[in-house]
Amino acid sequence: xxxxxxxxxxxxxxxxxxxxxxxxxxxxxxxxxxxxxxxxxxxxxxxxxxxxxxxxxxxxxxxxxxxxxxxxxxxxxxxxxxxxxxxxxxxxxxxxxxxxxxxxxxxxxxxxxxxxxxxxxxxxxxxxxxxxxxxxxxxxxxxxxxxxxxxxxxxxxxxxxxxxxxxxxxxxxxxxxxxxxxxxxxxxxxxxxxxxxxxxxxxxxxxxxxxxxxxxxxxx
Numbered sequence: 001x002x003x004x005x006x007x008x009x010x011x012x013x014x015x016x017x018x019x020x021x022x023x024x025x026x027x028x029x030x031x032x033x034x035x036x037x038x039x040x041x042x043x044x045x046x047x048x049x050x051x052x053x054x055x056x057x058x059x060x061x062x063x064x065x066x067x068x069x070x071x072x073x074x075x076x077x078x079x080x081x082x083x084x085x086x087x088x089x090x091x092x093x094x095x096x097x098x099x100x101x102x103x104x105x106x107x108x109x110x111x112x113x114x115x116x117x118x119x120x121x122x123x124x125x126x127x128x129x130x131x132x133x134x135x136x137x138x139x140x141x142x143x144x145x146x147x148x149x150x151x152x153x154x155x156x157x158x159x160x161x162x163x164x165x166x167x168x169x170x171x172x173x174x175x176x177x178x179x180x181x182x183x184x185x186x187x188x189x190x191x192x193x194x195x196x197x198x199x200x201x202x203x204x205x206x207x208x209x210x211x212x213x214x215x216x217x218x219x220x
Contacts, residue, residue: 013133017087020129024137025094027122030106035115038174038182040163041140048166051173065139072142083135084142091137116181120188124156127189128196131155156194160187 031037039047046060073081108115127137136142144162148155163186171179 013083014086016133017083017130017135018090020126020133021087021091021137022094023122023126023129025091025098027119027126029095029098030102030104031108031115031119031122032182032185034106035108035112036175036178037112037115037119037185038167038170038179040166040182040186041159042138043140044163044166044170048170048173061139068139068143072146075146076142080134080136083133084137087130087135087137112177112181113184116185117188119185121192123185124189124192125196127159128193131193132197154194155197156190156192159193160190163190 032039038044042061042064043057045064046055046057049055049060050057069081069084072084106115108118127141130137131141131145136145140162144155144158147153148158151158164183167174167179167183167186
C-alpha cells in the first residue's frame with residue numbers, strides 16, 4: 001500500500017505559509033514602502049546593482065536565487081524547494097494585492113522608530129512562521145537557513161549580518177536616516193525570527209524526558 005497523505009498536516013502547513021507571507025507582504029508594503037524604509041538581503045543587492053550598474057532588479061534577483069535554489073535542492077530536498085516556491089508566489093501575490101487594492105495608508109514618517117519596530121516585529125513573525133513550517137520566502141531566506149544549520153549561528157543572527165552588510169553598502173545611495181531605521185528594523189526582525197522559529201521547541205524536548213522515564217518505569 002502507498003504511503004497515506006496527511007492532508008490535515010499539509011492543510012495546516014499551507015495555511016501557516018499563507019499567513020506568514022500575507023503578514024510579510026502587508027508589512028513590507030504598508031510600513032516599509034509607505035514610510036521609505038529600505039530593504040536588505042537579495043532585494044537590497046538587486047537595488048544596489050540597479051544603482052551602480054543599471055541592472056534590472058528582477059533579473060538580478062533571479063540570478064542571485066538560482067544558485068541558492070540548486071544548493072538547497074541538494075541540501076534541503078525537493079519538498080523544501082516546493083514549499084519555498086509556493087511561499088514566494090504567495091508573497092508576490094499578496095504584495096500585488098496590497099499595492100493595487102489596499103486603501104490603507106500608514107504614514108509614520110514622523111515616527112520612524114515606531115515604523116522600524118512594527119516592521120521588525122511583523123516581518124520577523126511572518127518570515128519565522130514560513131521557516132518554521134518548512135519553507136522560505138526567497139533565496140536570501142534559504143541561504144540564511146542553510147548557513148545557520150551548518151554554522152551553529154541562530155538564524156536571526158545570520159539574517160541580521162547579511163542585511164546589515166547590504167544596507168551598509170547601500171548607504172552610498174540611500175538616505176542615511178531611513179537606512180539607520182531600516183537597520184534597526186532588521187535587528188528587531190532577526191531576534192523575532194529566532195524566537196518564532198524556536199518558540200516551544202525546547203519545552204517540547206524537556207517534556208519528553210519525564211514521559212520516557214515514566215514509560216520505562218511502567219515497563220519495569
